[in-house]
Amino acid sequence: MTSALEKRRKLRGYLVAAVMFLCACDTWQGHAFAQQLLTKGELVKVRTKDIETFRIGHEDIEFGKLTFLGGLELLASDRKIGGLSGLISLDGGDRFLAVTDNGHWVTGAIEQAPNGRPLDIKDVSYAQLLGHDGKTLTARWGHDTEALTLSETGLYVTAETRNAIYHYPWPIATGKEQMIGEVALVDEIRSLPRNAGLESLATPPEDGPLAGKLIAIAESSPSDFQDLKGYIIGPEGTERFSINRENRFDATDAAFLPNGDLVLMERRFNLRDLIGLRLRRFEAASILPGAKLEGEILLEADYGYQIDNMEALSIHQNDKGETILTLLSDNNRSLLQRTVFLRFRLDE
Template identity: 70%
Template sequence: MARGRFRHILQPAAVLAAIAAVLAAPATGVAGELLSQGQPVSVRAKVIETFRIGHEDRQFGKLTFLGGLELLASDREIGGLSGLVTLEEGNAFLAVTDHGHWVSGRIAQTPDGAPLDISGVRMAPLLGADGKTLKARWGHDTEALALAGSDLYVTAETKNAIYRYPWPLTTGRERMLGDVALAEDIRALPRNAGLEALAVAPGDSSLAGKLIAVAETSASDGDDLYGYIIGPDGTDRFRIRRRDGFAATDAAYLPGGDLLLLERRFTLLDLIGLRLRRFPGESIRPDALLEGELLLEADFGYQIDNMEALAVHRNEAGETILTLISDDNRSFLQRTILLRFRLED
């Protein structure tokens, strides 16, 4: 694999700002072409009308619940959705599974963004630079996606690697361009507690174009989550205060420059939990310890499962829309759920 290719896009500030500006622009005209050589998969969708079970309320702090879908696929490999990018103002998506597959499709939605159905789903394996699948070489366990201009980044938790692919994935047969050179302490993270969340800093940030990665968990509940600022000049580190046994599962930047962190918990005592925190963009800096603003917390009394993927887009009206997807671990005891919220500030 071609290490060091990260420098191809992570150049000084002016170039980084231009790349991040491309990232912020709507991705249009590509979703209908994604994974054209991929395998079509039949997916049925059941509408989720309320977020809190047995209640009709729509407002949860600064978030308005728009709606959701429970997805039932004909191929079990569609399960395990762990990373997500929304496209064309929420009308389309690209996801990655933790078994090393791309998944693309279209989302029928109301004018305000409530999901109604899913169609045109295709699946294709992630390929290495040599054309072999990542699953064949045990380089999968792919967990997060981040789109930056003409590059798509994918984390692989077990390998503690970040792979770079060309964007758009027109055929689904595109090969890996290389992997990002990472510091030794990142490579040494525990196999099942490695890089889980990934985002690219926006163009008007002091970190413009750099990758922001967060490890899934820590040695104990009392230890902080590890965060990394990865760029051509090396890696800086920060920490995120860990609370109540929650682990990081994904991250995404808001249009205004703040960072969202999706977290989940599963214990025999508390069962399943979801948490969403917001961090001011300027607070993400070397050696910082972040607390964040709690935007949402939910337990088994809400329509959630093992929530692992987060994407942010703006709709035609300029509103900020959050899309969350669960990883069902390909288990009949769990569900694949897609949820939509509107952020009100």
């Protein structure tokens, strides 16, 4: 017969376990550590300019299923804040962690309106990504970092030139955290062309059929007649799928919606077309080994819209349960380009 004391001990144990579980879940989502990112990073002054309308010269805010919430142009005092290529939203959209294409973490606080419209970006800091030996990725020539994603097992970052995926602990609290290691990749991925390697990386929802895996997508292909290559990477191996490529769009980032659908960001950036942006959505059930994905176009924009070299995409849900898409451009650390930060709400 169980005594009252034993019952109290068991109850106390259950409560402790429950609290630990909730903390673990909160940690993965980033809320518990959002205020602790890069506490030893280098602070940078950043000014912002409002982007009030998405379509230049027009006041419309609805673009198919997307509603434009607002945007900002970022003007940083340090060129290391340029080249932003990967992004995750944290703490309900109040903070972000980004990665640059020259091997830097960048984090900051986002002042936002109740509907998610970005009003200002503050407390911006950066730190260099470190290898497993403590040396910077720049010193190791592995710093062409293009995308990042957060999973229950940590942060994962792609390096396009090396066609590698780096594994980092979470959170990046000080900026001194060393790489845990690299994800084992098949030879086909390792041999992707130098400027057409892994550009997009996404973590599927943990309650779906792709749980525990990573989705990686190559940036480009030799022509529109050849599909973009996609990979489902898991502990048991790598499986392949493809994405129809057309109109000279390249893949630059991807993120999953809460229901398991995948959103792919695509970009055009050439003398023929100038600049272009496209967002495509692929149903969760269609992401299968051997599949060829076509997708639904959510958004397409050209130089008549407030875009630049769009390279980073993140998705989060706010307190109302609304799905918010955040888009970020890579200015290539050039005075001729801009870093734009855009937000849309997905309306089903």
